[in-house]
Amino acid sequence: MLDSNLFPFSNGVLCCEGVSLERLAEKYGTPLFVTSRNSLVNQYRSFEKAFALLDHLTCYSVKANFNLHIIRTLAAEGCGFDVNSGGELYRALQAGADPAKIIMAGVGKSAAEIEYAISSGILMLKTESLSELRLIDEIAGRLGVQASVGIRVNPNVTAETHPYITTGDSKEKFGIDETDLAQVFSLIGAMDHVNLTALDMHIGSQIFDTEFYHAASEKLLDVLAVARSAGFAIRYFDIGGGFPVTYDPQKPATPIGHFAEKLIPLLEKAGTTILFEPGRFIAANSTVLVTRVLYRKRNHAGKEFVIVDAGMTELIRPALYQSHHEIVAVKPHDSMMVADVVGPVCESGDFFARARTIDAVGEGELLAVLSSGAYGSVMGNNYNGRLRPAEVMVDGDDATLIRKRDTFEQLIQNEV
Numbered sequence: 001m002l003d004s005n006l007f008p009f010s011n012g013v014l015c016c017e018g019v020s021l022e023r024l025a026e027k028y029g030t031p032l033f034v035t036s037r038n039s040l041v042n043q044y045r046s047f048e049k050a051f052a053l054l055d056h057l058t059c060y061s062v063k064a065n066f067n068l069h070i071i072r073t074l075a076a077e078g079c080g081f082d083v084n085s086g087g088e089l090y091r092a093l094q095a096g097a098d099p100a101k102i103i104m105a106g107v108g109k110s111a112a113e114i115e116y117a118i119s120s121g122i123l124m125l126k127t128e129s130l131s132e133l134r135l136i137d138e139i140a141g142r143l144g145v146q147a148s149v150g151i152r153v154n155p156n157v158t159a160e161t162h163p164y165i166t167t168g169d170s171k172e173k174f175g176i177d178e179t180d181l182a183q184v185f186s187l188i189g190a191m192d193h194v195n196l197t198a199l200d201m202h203i204g205s206q207i208f209d210t211e212f213y214h215a216a217s218e219k220l221l222d223v224l225a226v227a228r229s230a231g232f233a234i235r236y237f238d239i240g241g242g243f244p245v246t247y248d249p250q251k252p253a254t255p256i257g258h259f260a261e262k263l264i265p266l267l268e269k270a271g272t273t274i275l276f277e278p279g280r281f282i283a284a285n286s287t288v289l290v291t292r293v294l295y296r297k298r299n300h301a302g303k304e305f306v307i308v309d310a311g312m313t314e315l316i317r318p319a320l321y322q323s324h325h326e327i328v329a330v331k332p333h334d335s336m337m338v339a340d341v342v343g344p345v346c347e348s349g350d351f352f353a354r355a356r357t358i359d360a361v362g363e364g365e366l367l368a369v370l371s372s373g374a375y376g377s378v379m380g381n382n383y384n385g386r387l388r389p390a391e392v393m394v395d396g397d398d399a400t401l402i403r404k405r406d407t408f409e410q411l412i413q414n415e416v
C-alpha cells in the first residue's frame, strides 16, 4: 500500500507529498505517472536496514522502473543495479550508475550486449547457458580481458505466485540446471577469459512465503560448496529479487524484516558478499497513475462502466496477470458505486478493475490507480497509436517532469 504520509489527502484532494494530483493533472495532462521521490528512498532504506547485518550489495532491478531519474535517485543512495539488456545497461550508465555496481542478467543476451557489458566494466554478467558461457569467453578473449561471470542456477523451487512470474522452476527457461553444473565448472576451468565470481538465482516475483527463498538458498549453498571444492573463489552469492509488496489491503505482503530474519542466518554461511535484486519492493508503491474519467455508461444489464483515459498501454498488469490495483478518486465522494473501470484500448482485456466498489465519480473527474510504479510505465507501449504518458517526480513541494508525453511525430519517427 501507499505510505499515507507521502500520499496524503489535503483539503479533500489526494496529493503526492506536498503537491496535489489535481494540480499535476491540470499542468501535465492525463494519463500521468506521479512518483514520490521520498517513497522510493524510504523503500530502499528499509530494505537496507532489514539486511544491515549482512555484507551485501543491493542491485535495484531496473526492469521494474527504469526512468533515469529513478535510477539516479537510487544511485545517489549508494544502490547498485541489475540490468537485463543493453538498453537497460545504457540507461543505468546514462543515469550515472557506477559500473562496478552493475550486474547483468538475461536469458538471451546477444554478442553485442555481452561486448557492451564487458567493455563497460560491470561487476559481473550472469550466464544462463553453456553456449552463452562460450560466447562470453570468446568475446572477453577478443577484448583481451577477463570477464567476471556468475552462474544463474535454476534451483527447481516453484515459488507460489502468478505462473508468469515464477522463474526458479525447472520447466521455465531460466538458469542452468543443477545437473549441468559439473559440466559448467569443468568448462569454466578450461577457459582463459572467464572468471567465475558469483552464483545467482532468481525464483520469481511477488513471493510472500520466506520458505521458498530459504529452500532455494540452501540449494545454492550446496552449489557454492561444490564450486569451492572445484577451486573457484566465489565472491558473490546472489539471491535475486521478488520481495513482495501490498497491492490489495486484503492481502498484506510479508514484511521485509521477516525475510531478513529467516534468511540472514542462512546467507551468512555463504561467507561472501550477498547480492539482492529487488525491483517491485522499491518501485511499486512509490508511483500512482492518474487518469481522467472520459465517459460513464450503463449497459442493458445495469452494468456500470467508467471509461478512463489510461489503459493497458500504460498499465498492463491487470490484463496480463489479473493483478489487483486499488483505485481511488483524487477527490473522494460520499457515495460509492460498483463499476468496471476500463480503458480506451480496443481489447476486452483493457480494464483496471471489474465490478469494483469505487467512488461515484462523474465524467471529467480524476482517479488514481495505486501501486503503479513497478512494471507499469516500463511495460507501456504505443498499441492503438497511443501516446505514452508523461511522468512526474515529486520531492516535497517540488514536482519535476521526468518524462515528456509522446507526440504523434514520435509515433512515426522511425518509419523510413
Ligand SMILES: Cc1ncc(COP(=O)(O)O)c(C=O)c1O
Pocket: 061, 063, 064, 082, 105, 202, 204, 205, 206, 240, 241, 242, 243, 277, 278, 279, 280, 281, 374
Ligand atoms: C533476474 C531478475 N532479478 C530481479 C528481478 C526483480 O524482481 P522483483 O521486481 O519482483 O523484485 C527480476 C524480475 O523479473 C528478474 O528477472
